[in-house]
Amino acid sequence: MSEQGTYKPYAYYELMETSLRELLVEKGIITNEQVNAEVAAMRARTPERGARVVARAWVDAAYKKRLLANGTAACEELGLEIPGLHLVVVENTPQVHNAIVCTLCSCYPxxxxxxxxxxxxxxxxxSRMVREPRAVLAEFGLRIPEAVQIRVHDSTADMRYLVLPMRPQGTEGWSEERLASIVTRDCMIGVAVPAVALG
Amino acid sequence: MSAQFTTDYPAVAPRYKPGDRVRVRKTAPLGHIRTPYYIRGQVGEIERLCGAFPNPEELAQMRDGLPAQPLYRVRFKQKDVWPDYRGPETDVVEIEIYQHWLEKA
Structure with missing residues (x-):
């Protein structure tokens, strides 16, 4: 039995990416190894990096103050490499809930x-996060009371945003590492809040 | 405020400070624009100055984007932006806008 592959023609952007990459390699501008290394580095960055920042801010009030004043410097303090990032950290409080969107494209930290x-x-x-944030958050399972202000941050230019969620009750005495484990990606975008499993 | 940010490229001096009321220019130039259409013509309040950055509209044309434009975060009331907004008066949307898109309100 001969081997049967399933042929699938390239989609538009796949074709564009492959053509551009092959041309750049052919002309000696980049190498395949560099492309692979960059893809690997991209995959290695995970929300655990952001969670570390949040957990530190929860246990260290002075760090939190520095983080809110200058997000970039505060990340570098933790040894996080964040080339070119202009980070604005926005803090959730009992009065304010923050959420991040990029209406123009998909800017993201x-x-x-x-x-x-x-x-x-x-x-x-x-399109809907700036227009009806409360309805969108409800679809994520997050109902924000009317007494709480919603601040939507449209990430349109050079800044990138991270939501600093509130530390939930029931986490007293937790280590920084354990705290970081409940800070999910969605909490730092602002479409969820950290939850503590009961019992 | 301007002393707070130093750039190694020429930059336009900031004209606004936090708390100033500003209106986003209502215009529709061609090209790569980082001011969302839905916010043009709206009045908001300067939340902070973010620094000065090469003008993206110029960068998109393969020019150097200099002098750099001051970039602000501007806070708008949702009820102003969307008259039929469903939610309390206090809800806001905050957007980064370059100075050349702003005028005093």
Whole structure:
């Protein structure tokens, strides 16, 4: 029996990417090894990096103050490499809930959260998050009381945003590492809040 | 405020400070624009100055984007932006806008 592959023609952007990459390699501008290394580095960045920052801010009030004043410097303090990132950290409080969107494209703090989820890049999320944030958050299972102000941050230019969620009750005495384990990607985008499993 | 940010490229001096009321220019130039259409013509309040950055509209044309434009975060009331907004008066949307898109309100 001869081997049967399933032939699938390239989609438009796949074809564009492959053509451009092959040309750049052919002309000696980049190498395949460099491309592979960059892809590997991109995949290695995960939301755990952002969670470390949040957990530190929860246990160290002075660090939190520095983080809110200058997000970039505060990340570097933790030894996180964040080349070119201008980070604005926005803090959730009992009065304010923050959420991040990029209506123009899909700007996202990749060096802290990794590759963005598909829904973040969807037309649905991008157009509705600024227009009806409360309805969108409810679809994520997050109901924000009317007494709490919602601040939507449209990431349109050079800044990138990270939500500093509130530390949940029931985490008293937890280590920084354990605290970081409940800080999910969605909490740092602002479409979820950290939860503590009961019992 | 301007002393707070130093750039190694020429930059336009900032004209606004936090708390200033500003209106986003209502215009529709061609090209690569980082000011979302839905916010053009709206009045908001300067939340902070973010620094000065090469103008992306110029960068998209393969020019150097200099002098750099001051970039602000501007806070708008959702009820102003969307008259039929469903939610409390206090809800806001904050957007980064370059100075050349702003005028005093």
């Amino acid at each position: 990749r060096v802290l959260l990794g590759i963005p989820p598909d829904w973040y890049k969807s037309r649905n999320y991008r």
